[in-house]
Amino acid sequence: MTSLPLNKLVVIGVGLIGGSFALALRHTGMVKQIVGIGRSQKNMQRAVELGVIDEIASNPAAALKNADFVLLAMPVGQTSHIMAQIAPCLESETIISDVGSTKQDVITAARTHLTRHLTRFIPSHPIAGTEFSGAEAASTHLFLDKHLIITPLTENSEQAISLVTALWQHCGAKVSCMPADQHDRILAIVSHLPHILAFTLMNHVHANIEDKPEEVLRFAGSSFRDCTRIASSSPEMWRDICLANQETLLKQIDVYQNKLSDLRTLLANNDGEALEKTFLQARETRQQWLESNQLLK
């Protein structure tokens, strides 16, 4: 039965998220030894220099021997591949978790590759990040007051869930549990759809054939800049997230397009009263949200 502090933590993918998790647990004394596994030798060396990890794994088998806890923190596109690779080396007591932005696809991969470990594989997602990446970007306080969502499997043991919860709480995160489909739906609404809309708005300046993009953008101000900020996000990362949450995201795009069509109809009908009512509802919902989450600035 694994208990805190951890004797041995293995982090697969020592980037912004995996590195910050390691730093936070070391900072709170919740881990004795941290071993890192990663593709880029340069990044792994830097992780050791920065004290993010104690050592670089020579091979997965050696790294996973006597490991209390394994965090999967590599790009989501590699989930299946890595799970298949580590499955044979995982010991019967080792608890495994991940940090993927989407959960249903990760769970599907786990049910395929981690069949003997489902009581101890706890699907998780820390809602935190910056536009930077790599061990260099890792920070001890990245997860402070951020949400961490666990989407438990029916097979998960209470002890394993409790340990993962405790670890993230030691990182400063606010831990919630919800079904994987609800997680993927909520994230599609508050994060994935906004990215799709921002990418599309940015490309819209090319879609308008009557004016040169640079001429249009010359007169764009802070409204446009804020609405398109996340259109500067990593294309590769967002390709993977969109594909991983494909079905849910397609539904949300459809709902959004219907709402946009409804608004278009009000405008086409010169229905000023209904337009104002719609805009007012949006403003009041936003105001209530900012107030109830102390996000007012």
Place this chain on the structure above:
Amino acid sequence: MTSLPLNKLVVIGVGLIGGSFALALRHTGMVKQIVGIGRSQKNMQRAVELGVIDEIASNPAAALKNADFVLLAMPVGQTSHIMAQIAPCLESETIISDVGSTKQDVITAARTHLTRHLTRFIPSHPIAGTEFSGAEAASTHLFLDKHLIITPLTENSEQAISLVTALWQHCGAKVSCMPADQHDRILAIVSHLPHILAFTLMNHVHANIEDKPEEVLRFAGSSFRDCTRIASSSPEMWRDICLANQETLLKQIDVYQNKLSDLRTLLANNDGEALEKTFLQARETRQQWLESNQLLK
């Protein structure tokens, strides 16, 4: 022939924009006397106290007597009404301009009510503002380094255009000229459409029937906050702008919907390569824009 400094400036609607125009011209010594006309006696009194205007007009006829320049800075919804009201009192030398966010509708109103004054009515739009309003919010430097677009009428005299240009340059604005239809199209893309998308995204949390809005918003972070910031804008003002630019905005909504449908198709087809390419185009266009306009922060 009106020359600078102006002997008498009349500002109709002494709010954020009209008041800041008055303050900037006084600051640069480009005006001797400033008379204000407005609905709210309280706001007009405050404008005098703050030194935004010298006096409150007793009636339009008295105010417009011997006026060198009249700025129409009231809410766009009142344009026709005010133009009809002042037309009989306008003197043959007085130059008139406005600050409306849309130009084709203002020009239509001018062609109806200011027929005898079209050589001296110069349609203009300063691309500047804050979320605040009223004389209280007026500031001397509001227009510094901001764009001011003039959409000249074929009837406009060169001297009148030159004077309006000079006045706004004294306010610190960068003056450009373009056809009214191009102005309304470009503003629809960089401002009106983004507002429509933000209002719709904010209301989208109600559209999702499976989860309570507050539950969804609990997990919304900075991406969602930035994308919806302008959904906190004035419903009344945006109702008027959308209706004033109806035809152009409807077209832009359609173009956007088509682009969004194209992206949806790529996602539905699992076309990761094309998705990544689309996201990359958006990121690069945004990067070039920020660099070429020194907007990087």
